[in-house]
Amino acid sequence: MAENGVGASVRRKEDHRFLTGKGSYTDDLNVVGQTHAYFVRSPHAHATINNINTSAALAADGVVAVLTGDDLAADGIGPLICGVSVTSDDGEPHRAPVHSALAQGKVNYVGDHVAVVIAETLTEAKDAAEKVEVDYGILPAVTDTATAADDGQEQIHEVAPNNQCFNWPFGDKAAVDAAFESAHKVSSLDLVNNRMVTNPMEPRAAVGEYNSGTEEITLHLTTQNPHVHRLVMSAFNQLAPEHKLRVVGPDVGGGFGVKIFVYSEELVVGWACRKVNRPVKWTSDRTEAFLADAHGRDHVAHAEMAMDENGTFVAMRVNTTANLGAYLSTFATMVPSYLYAFLLAGQYSTPLIYSEVKAVFTNTAPVDAARGAGRPEATFLLERLVDVCAEDMGLDPAEIRRRNFIPVDAFPYQTPVVQCYDSGDYNAALDKALALADYEGFAGRAEEAKSRGKYRGIGISSYVEACGIAPSAAVGQLGAGVGLWESAQVRFNPTGNVQVFTGTHSHGQGHETTFAQLVTEQLGVPIENIEVIHGDTSKTQFGMGTYGSRSLAVGGVAIAKACEKLIEKGKKIAAHALEAAVGDIEFSDGNFTVAGTDKTMNIAEVAFNAYVPHSYPEGLEPGFDENAFFDPMNFSFPAGTHICEVEVDPDTGVVEIVKYSAVDDFGKLINPMIVEGQVHGGIVHGVGQALLEGCQYDSDGQLITASYMDYAMPRADNVPSFDVDYAPTNPPHNPLGVKGCGEAGAIGAPPAVINAISNALGIKHIDMPATPENVWRAAQTATS
Amino acid sequence: MQTVSMNVNGEPKSGEVEDRTLLVEFLREQLRLTGTHVGCDTSQCGACVVHVNGVSVKSCTMLAVQADGGDVTTIEGLANNGELHPMQQAFKDNHGLQCGFCTPGMVMSAIDIVNRNGSDVDEATVRKELEGNICRCTGYHNIVKAVHAGAKNMGG
Numbered sequence: 001m002a003e004n005g006v007g008a009s010v011r012r013k014e015d016h017r018f019l020t021g022k023g024s025y026t027d028d029l030n031v032v033g034q035t036h037a038y039f040v041r042s043p044h045a046h047a048t049i050n051n052i053n054t055s056a057a058l059a060a061d062g063v064v065a066v067l068t069g070d071d072l073a074a075d076g077i078g079p080l081i082c083g084v085s086v087t088s089d090d091g092e093p094h095r096a097p098v099h100s101a102l103a104q105g106k107v108n109y110v111g112d113h114v115a116v117v118i119a120e121t122l123t124e125a126k127d128a129a130e131k132v133e134v135d136y137g138i139l140p141a142v143t144d145t146a147t148a149a150d151d152g153q154e155q156i157h158e159v160a161p162n163n164q165c166f167n168w169p170f171g172d173k174a175a176v177d178a179a180f181e182s183a184h185k186v187s188s189l190d191l192v193n194n195r196m197v198t199n200p201m202e203p204r205a206a207v208g209e210y211n212s213g214t215e216e217i218t219l220h221l222t223t224q225n226p227h228v229h230r231l232v233m234s235a236f237n238q239l240a241p242e243h244k245l246r247v248v249g250p251d252v253g254g255g256f257g258v259k260i261f262v263y264s265e266e267l268v269v270g271w272a273c274r275k276v277n278r279p280v281k282w283t284s285d286r287t288e289a290f291l292a293d294a295h296g297r298d299h300v301a302h303a304e305m306a307m308d309e310n311g312t313f314v315a316m317r318v319n320t321t322a323n324l325g326a327y328l329s330t331f332a333t334m335v336p337s338y339l340y341a342f343l344l345a346g347q348y349s350t351p352l353i354y355s356e357v358k359a360v361f362t363n364t365a366p367v368d369a370a371r372g373a374g375r376p377e378a379t380f381l382l383e384r385l386v387d388v389c390a391e392d393m394g395l396d397p398a399e400i401r402r403r404n405f406i407p408v409d410a411f412p413y414q415t416p417v418v419q420c421y422d423s424g425d426y427n428a429a430l431d432k433a434l435a436l437a438d439y440e441g442f443a444g445r446a447e448e449a450k451s452r453g454k455y456r457g458i459g460i461s462s463y464v465e466a467c468g469i470a471p472s473a474a475v476g477q478l479g480a481g482v483g484l485w486e487s488a489q490v491r492f493n494p495t496g497n498v499q500v501f502t503g504t505h506s507h508g509q510g511h512e513t514t515f516a517q518l519v520t521e522q523l524g525v526p527i528e529n530i531e532v533i534h535g536d537t538s539k540t541q542f543g544m545g546t547y548g549s550r551s552l553a554v555g556g557v558a559i560a561k562a563c564e565k566l567i568e569k570g571k572k573i574a575a576h577a578l579e580a581a582v583g584d585i586e587f588s589d590g591n592f593t594v595a596g597t598d599k600t601m602n603i604a605e606v607a608f609n610a611y612v613p614h615s616y617p618e619g620l621e622p623g624f625d626e627n628a629f630f631d632p633m634n635f636s637f638p639a640g641t642h643i644c645e646v647e648v649d650p651d652t653g654v655v656e657i658v659k660y661s662a663v664d665d666f667g668k669l670i671n672p673m674i675v676e677g678q679v680h681g682g683i684v685h686g687v688g689q690a691l692l693e694g695c696q697y698d699s700d701g702q703l704i705t706a707s708y709m710d711y712a713m714p715r716a717d718n719v720p721s722f723d724v725d726y727a728p729t730n731p732p733h734n735p736l737g738v739k740g741c742g743e744a745g746a747i748g749a750p751p752a753v754i755n756a757i758s759n760a761l762g763i764k765h766i767d768m769p770a771t772p773e774n775v776w777r778a779a780q781t782a783t784s
Numbered sequence: 785m786q787t788v789s790m791n792v793n794g795e796p797k798s799g800e801v802e803d804r805t806l807l808v809e810f811l812r813e814q815l816r817l818t819g820t821h822v823g824c825d826t827s828q829c830g831a832c833v834v835h836v837n838g839v840s841v842k843s844c845t846m847l848a849v850q851a852d853g854g855d856v857t858t859i860e861g862l863a864n865n866g867e868l869h870p871m872q873q874a875f876k877d878n879h880g881l882q883c884g885f886c887t888p889g890m891v892m893s894a895i896d897i898v899n900r901n902g903s904d905v906d907e908a909t910v911r912k913e914l915e916g917n918i919c920r921c922t923g924y925h926n927i928v929k930a931v932h933a934g935a936k937n938m939g940g
Contacts, residue, residue, distance in 0.1 A: 011876055011877060011879075012876070012879070014884070015875070015876045015881060015884075016868075016876070017884075018881055018884030018887050019859075019868065019872040019875055019876060019881065019884075019887060019891065020819070020859065020860065020862070020863055020868070020872070021817065021818070021819015021820070021858065021859035021860040021888055022819065022860075023819070023884045023885075024818075025818075025821070025885065027818075027822070028812075028818035030813075030816070123802075199920055200883070200885075200920055201821075201823045201829060201831060201883070201885040201886045201918065201919065201920050201921075202821070202823065202883070202885040203822075203823065251883075251884065252883065253821070253823075253883045253884065253885025253886075254882075254883040254885060254920050254921055256920065285824075285825045286823065286824040286825045286826070286829075287825055507883050508882035508883030508884070508921045509882070510882070673879050674879065676879075677879045677882060677921075677922060677923075677925075677926055679923075680922060680923030680924075680925040680926065681882065681920070681921045681922050681923040682923070683923055684922075684923035684924065685920070685923075707824070707825070707826045707828070708824050708826050708828035708829060708918065709826050709828065713918050713920070715914070715915050715917075715918060715924075716910070716911040716912075716914035716915060716917070716919075716924040716927065716928065717908075717911040717912050717914070717915050719923065719924060721907075721925045721928065721929075722923070722925055745923070
């Protein structure tokens with residue numbers, strides 16, 4: 001292993017600037033002559049707009065412009081799009097209502113964008129926004145997921161009868177129904193996957209600048225994927241030709257999915273800076289983030305498992321209603337369909353699975369991918385159902401999992417729901433987790449807790465996810481409008497230091513360190529001489545960004561391939577310089593050597609030589625700078641077992657997590673310190689969903705959890721420290737042997753926590769979030 | 785509008801502010817000290833924590849005029865001649881940060897926690913006292929480790 005190479009817990013290169021206040025986030029940017037944008041948002045969940053009177057606002061101090069949906073349409077700015085198609089059971093594509101960046105005639109959720117005020121200062125923009133008079137015709141609101149598509153409900157969009165976006169069946173229904181009819185035992189469960197607000201700590205922001213000389217728009221954004229933003233805004237929104245639009249995602253303060261999407265505010269800022277010919281800055285406040293960031297989850301489901309007399313799963317049947325909110329966000333349709341139903345096999349060899357997903361529109365904020373995206377919903381449903389199966393069969397939850405695990409010699413394993421798992425050893429992870437959690441000692445601890453009047457419970461969650469998103473051919477077949485390869489450029493400068501350009505984007509994941517470790521390992525250049533550059537469409541080649549735990553598994557491989565090309569090129573240059581045949585040049589530890597001799601050049605000398613090609617023969621190209629693209633053959637399938645132990649105070653309903661053990665298979669670890677940090681963060685995201693976070697609309701469509709006073713984020717005193725270990729396997733199709741780790745905790749944790757609480761209380765189920773009130777109510781009827 | 789003057793990171797600074805101008809707005813917009821962040825509008829997240837007269841303060845909850853005549857330290861003022869403060873170093877050594885957005889407030893709060901509770905502050909106290917600083921990335925595990933390591937280094 002090279003020093004600071006693969007497997008070393010290198011301290012992060014990016015930390016110095018963040019720790020000294022020198023990070024550069026979008027809101028930190030101030031441009032000479034900038035104006036400030038503030039949005040007039042709908043206070044109603046569902047209303048017609050009869051009239052907008054902007055004259056008083058236009059006359060207010062400092063106001064530069066007040067723009068509405070009519071202005072947007074007049075300038076030919078296209079509506080926001082959803083990039084993935086799902087075919088409904090009637091054979092028609094999903095219903096896609098027009099989603100204008102500024103409302104045209106109607107608003108469909110509280111926080112919907114009605115107009116934008118642009119003024120010299122933010123306070124002037126806010127003051128003037130109060131003066132925009134909007135005449136609303138208030139309509140009844142639809143907010144409840146389960147009943148949104150019922151007959152007699154208010155219709156939100158003409159194109160979507162019964163508020164239905166799609167009804168998507170998948171699987172052999174007849175075969176599954178037959179298996180249920182002849183089953184020894186059927187276990188079933190009704191469950192809700194609670195709606196979450198993603199809440200990266202940095203609110204979204206945008207700064208737009210227009211250069212009338214070059215006719216170029218530069219848009220600094222809180223984005224996880226600058227090139228995707230540029231592509232969508234150019235090709236679908238007609239904001240500007242792609243080569244005249246530069247999108248920069250500078251330091252971004254967390255994403256978790258919510259900064260993938262193209263939002264109204266971003267498009268409007270890009271358009272408005274050209275319209276007013278002044279730089280325009282917009283920064284969301286936290287209330288706006290709650291109202292208008294895409295939300296996550298929000299499913300209601302009924303799940304059934306058919307078993308034989310041994311507790312072997314013979315068939316599974318799932319009926320799900322997914323709330324997509326008022327409009328389709330950029331990848332909304334993909335989340336409750338392909339990223340959900342295709343993971344319903346979990347770690348089990350269930351041969352027959354039938355799923356039906358009904359996606360509905362409601363008068364709530366759009367719902368899209370949030371850390372895990374579909375996979376947490378599938379895992380929560382399955383891992384809760386498995387515990388119910390264990391209870392119904394009188395089996396230990398560990399034992400029923402073991403009986404149904406896909407065996408280690410069955411990989412690659414073709415599930416009945418499209419995915420073909422790459423590698424896994426599910427028993428190994430379970431065994432290690434049981435040991436880490438001292439599962440055998442639990443009964444004694446529960447007894448001791450009882451003597452103190454506490455209910456102690458333990459819960460297992462064995463998850464699998466699909467990461468390394470994604471093979472372009474696979475997603476293309478499914479209806480995605482993009483390919484999901486990744487790109488890299490590795491450039492030596494003449495003095496021997498290296499710039500690595502990646503199409504991924506780092507917003508907390510530590511790519512600047514991990515990717516440099518890959519390069520130092522492969523090329524032998526000291527890590528301090530390697531700089532990773534990302535997030536600017538004018539600096540980096542086209543790339544697809546960061547989400548779906550793809551950056552290392554796809555983007556890292558592209559970097560490795562560019563390094564391979566450099567080694568091949570370096571051999572030719574070294575052969576010329578050392579007067580040897582190319583076939584005789586060997587490369588290791590940063591040195592090109594003529595085999596069997598002491599004639600050698602290090603890679604920095606080769607780089608210098610490549611830029612000073614005074615005697616190059618014809619055909620030997622100067623320069624030392626290579627590009628590579630990588631399109632994976634398959635998803636990667638991280639998996640693991642998480643075990644949560646809780647103590648419940650039956651008098652107060654307070655749940656304390658007393659121990660949490662996680663054993664994951666992420667394949668090879670490049671930087672174990674960073675990976676473990678990703679696991680911790682994911683677990684707390686999942687614990688937040690399980691215990692604390694619940695996004696609530698009232699029946700009028702008012703968001704009643706629109707601040708940190710009302711929406712309970714996990715804080716330091718809500719969670720313990722964690723025991724983390726690994727049970728790696730080697731994914732055969734990934735050249736680096738890596739799988740991805742950013743979402744695992746958020747997927748594994750919710751069922752582990754709820755299984756533990758159900759176990760503590762001796763109840764079948766409790767919905768998330770298991771707040772003290774909910775737990776206390778459940779405890780009143782508990783048998784423990 | 786009125787004039788406020790204060791020592792910021794050891795240097796005298798002054799500026800014209802409205803009565804309603806918050807300390808964080810003065811620091812970010814006028815002094816361009818953008819290391820202090822704004823993550824919410826209800827004084828909950830703690831991304832804006834600075835020290836005023838040696839005590840941690842949410843600078844979104846204090847008016848600029850209230851800091852008039854005071855000593856303010858922001859994240860930019862912690863390192864000494866390029867050498868990180870022991871708490872900054874501990875956050876780096878223990879991977880106590882990911883996206884970096886909550887980090888300045890975390891570090892400023894952590895130093896205040898150690899100042900008030902001593903270098904042998906226990907885990908429960910650290911967790912309780914970090915309740916006013918929200919982080920979405922780290923799960924707090926490594927932040928708590930970092931605070932303990934930083935506490936030790938500050939004390940020693």
